[in-house]
Amino acid sequence: MSTTIPQRDLRNHNAQIIDRVRAGEAFTVTRDGVPVADLVPHVPNTKPPVWRSSDNIPRWDEPGANDDVALDWLADIRSLDEFIDDTIRDPWEEEQQG
Template identity: 40%
Template sequence: MKLKAIGQRELRNDNAEIMRRVEAGEGFVVTRNNKPVAQLLPYRPEAPSRPPLRDVQVLFGTLPPVDADRWEADRNAADEVFGADDPLEDPWQR
């Protein structure tokens, strides 16, 4: 987004028009004595922050245990269909 420079006086005198333009997606750099002092940008809600690790650990603690034999059988069955996918194997070394 290209920001247009506007003076503090222009912001004060034309604030309703400038706010409409910001609402429409335009952005401005506000200057005082030809020096940038602020940015006026459309509002974008912040992305939700990550939960604390302890909360994630509690959540994982409520999951059922993994049946290792069943997991291995499922993995072998998938390898029969799709081929082995060892992440440590370099396919270019074959």
């Protein structure tokens, strides 16, 4: 849970608030009563994201291929489709229509 503070408190008491964040406390900063930012302790990224190597993926037609591994990999790839917009658009055409 975080403590809500107005932006002016962050400005006026920056050093004290940063010390509290460093100690593990979190803050939600507001401007005119509306939340605009979260101030949370930094968590270093200890490892890069892990992607499966294509060397470890059996071919579909390979005799004795581990179908579960191949199907898991395929499911991973298909799950990325919702995050990738591969629609081809012509920005010049859109500008002329709009």
